[in-house]
Amino acid sequence: MSTIIEARGLTRRFGDLRAVDEASFTVNSGSVMGLIGPNGAGKTTLLRSLLGLTEFDGELEVLGCSPLRERAKLMEQVCFIADTAVLPRWMKVAQLLDYVTGIHPRFDRDHAEAFLRDTDVSLKRRIRDLSKGMMVQLHLAMVMAIDAKLLILDEPTLGLDILFRKRFFEQLISDYYDGERTIIISTHQVEEVQNILTDVTFIDRGKLVLSRSMESIEEDFVQLDTVGENAQRAMDIPHLGAQSILGGKSVIYEDVDRALLGSLGKLRTPSIADLFVAMMGGEK
Numbered sequence: 001m002s003t004i005i006e007a008r009g010l011t012r013r014f015g016d017l018r019a020v021d022e023a024s025f026t027v028n029s030g031s032v033m034g035l036i037g038p039n040g041a042g043k044t045t046l047l048r049s050l051l052g053l054t055e056f057d058g059e060l061e062v063l064g065c066s067p068l069r070e071r072a073k074l075m076e077q078v079c080f081i082a083d084t085a086v087l088p089r090w091m092k093v094a095q096l097l098d099y100v101t102g103i104h105p106r107f108d109r110d111h112a113e114a115f116l117r118d119t120d121v122s123l124k125r126r127i128r129d130l131s132k133g134m135m136v137q138l139h140l141a142m143v144m145a146i147d148a149k150l151l152i153l154d155e156p157t158l159g160l161d162i163l164f165r166k167r168f169f170e171q172l173i174s175d176y177y178d179g180e181r182t183i184i185i186s187t188h189q190v191e192e193v194q195n196i197l198t199d200v201t202f203i204d205r206g207k208l209v210l211s212r213s214m215e216s217i218e219e220d221f222v223q224l225d226t227v228g229e230n231a232q233r234a235m236d237i238p239h240l241g242a243q244s245i246l247g248g249k250s251v252i253y254e255d256v257d258r259a260l261l262g263s264l265g266k267l268r269t270p271s272i273a274d275l276f277v278a279m280m281g282g283e284k
């Protein structure tokens with residue numbers, strides 16, 4: 001396992017606004033990291049910094065390169081799909097494959113075609129005539145055929161229905177992820193990525209609120225569902241956040257004595273979505 005990204009005090013200012021504020025984190029090879037935050041939290045700005053697409057202060061190294069000074073070298077090893085990614089609509093699918101074969105040294109056309117054979121996307125179709133779902137399949141085919149060490153996806157499933165979103169993430173993990181590549185996915189759709197992540201980072205108003213492995217989430221956080229009088233006792237113990245449930249409370253704690261909580265109700269590991277709500281300002 002090697003370090004792919006190392007950020008120390010990464011900051012991006014727009015006038016008085018700090019879109020990314022003193023972010024320090026490490027990403028290791030083989031990680032599938034979810035970058036999760038509300039609208040305007042700084043996700044896109046953080047990803048753009050990693051790619052050298054925006055100026056920043058602080059220290060940042062991505063795949064051993066300085067994103068601002070060695071962008072060309074970095075781009076040889078990175079694949080990025082922006083939330084606003086658009087394919088040239090006037091091209092036919094086959095022409096797109098020709099085009100990317102011509103410009104990208106690590107694009108494997110045969111691999112892309114093999115992937116597309118299992119979809120409804122025909123090489124003869126014009127891109128503008130594809131449905132949204134087919135467009136995603138085409139995007140995925142392009143991504144999977146690029147041999148990149150780091151894949152960065154900014155809101156890759158925006159505007160798609162739940163079936164396509166699920167399929168996108170499933171295929172990403174089953175067909176692309178090989179345990180060595182590193183994937184960073186920014187998304188609002190927390191529930192759908194939860195099962196594929198090895199690491200999770202929460203960002204809120206530019207600050208990293210949480211940056212951990214999924215394994216350590218299990219160790220560090222616990223959720224208690226409790227009803228009746230026990231609910232008040234549970235709320236008296238310092239906690240991260242709480243939600244009302246039928247007849248009681250569901251409360252999330254960090255680093256707490258589980259034996260003490262066990263007598264008050266049912267314990268479980270919080271989902272990423274529940275943890276997100278608790279940390280981003282649920283009922284306290």
Ligand SMILES: Nc1ncnc2c1ncn2[C@@H]1O[C@H](COP(=O)(O)OP(=O)(O)OP(=O)(O)O)[C@@H](O)[C@H]1O
Pocket residue numbers: 014017019037038039040041042043044045046
């Ligand atoms: N070029 C810019 N000039 C000025 N402010 C900017 C610029 N780009 C982003 N911002 C501001 O920085 C903050 C973070 O924006 P960013 O797009 O990184 O958030 P995000 O988490 O990706 O949001 P969303 O989920 O809505 O896409 C926002 O307040 C945004 O208005």
